[in-house]
Amino acid sequence: MDPILNVVVRSLCVYLFMVIAIRLFGKNQLSQLNAGDVVLLLLISNAVQNAMVGPDTSLQGGLVAALVLFIANFIVKRLMFSNQKFESFLEDNPxxxxxxxxxxxxxxxxxxxxxxxxxxxxxxxxxxxxxxxxxxxxxxxxxxxxxxxxxxxxxxxxxxxxxxxxxxxx
The missing domain is CATH 3.30.240.20 (bsu07140 like domains)
Known part of the structure; x- marks a missing residue:
């Protein structure tokens, strides 16, 4: 598989996993950020970084992974805006x-x-x-x-x- 496509697929998989995990484990996991929560976020980011770029530690690989995350987030926000069911899956009501x-x-x-x-x-x-x-x-x-x-x-x-x-x- 093409190295760039490999980074794209890996990044999308990690992004989707994180969105689903946050929903399943509760968004309150990201709310009151204490020292333990900050450490958890840093460790998660370090753990998934390798999963996203794999053996490609080049500048290009990192930029492609970041671009994929921005695009995936943009698409999720658009879906939330246009699809009420999808929005209610990701966010609760006041x-x-x-x-x-x-x-x-x-x-x-x-x-x-x-x-x-x-x-x-x-x-x-x-x-x-x-x-x-x-x-x-x-x-x-x-x-x-x-x-x-x-x-x-x-x-x-x-x-x-x-x-x-x-x-x-x-």
Whole structure:
């Protein structure tokens, strides 16, 4: 087999394996990145690098593998955009955590978020407490959005903060 085609096929196989593995083992494996998770990511990248390029350690082989990964990712994103079933396979729906100041404990249990973590996220949004939350949602990207109501002005405030430590669920 042609060495370039060999790198292309190997890279596609590794990409598909990683997408399926992340889905099967839960996206929360990539959410709260602690030291152990960073080490795991580094080891996985090192392990699959050889699987992608095989004996071809040339610059050309590395660039072809990177190009294949970019193209595969582009195609997956396009498929997610155009095919609802494919998107729902790769990403879950947002989950309502708080509605009108009432915590949905069942939802918290499902997404494995403690009440302390929820309260921390609400404080990060500048809201006094759960009782002042109109709506709090765990978004598909692992961030928690909070909509609150100002008691003085009866004005609704929406805030969404990109968290350093994202939490995703499966």
């Amino acid at each position: 989950v309502i955590l708080v509605k009108d100041g009432v915590v949905d404990q069942e939802a918290l249990n499902k997404v494995k978020i403690s009440k302390d973590e929820l309260e921390e996220a609400i404080r990060e949004h500048g809201v006094d407490g759960i009782k002042n939350v109109k709506l709090s949602i765990l978004e598909v990207d692992g961030n928690i959005s909070v909509i609150s109501e100002d008691e003085k002005d009866k004005q609704t405030h929406y805030s969404r903060i990109k968290r350093k430590n994202k939490r995703k669920y499966h």
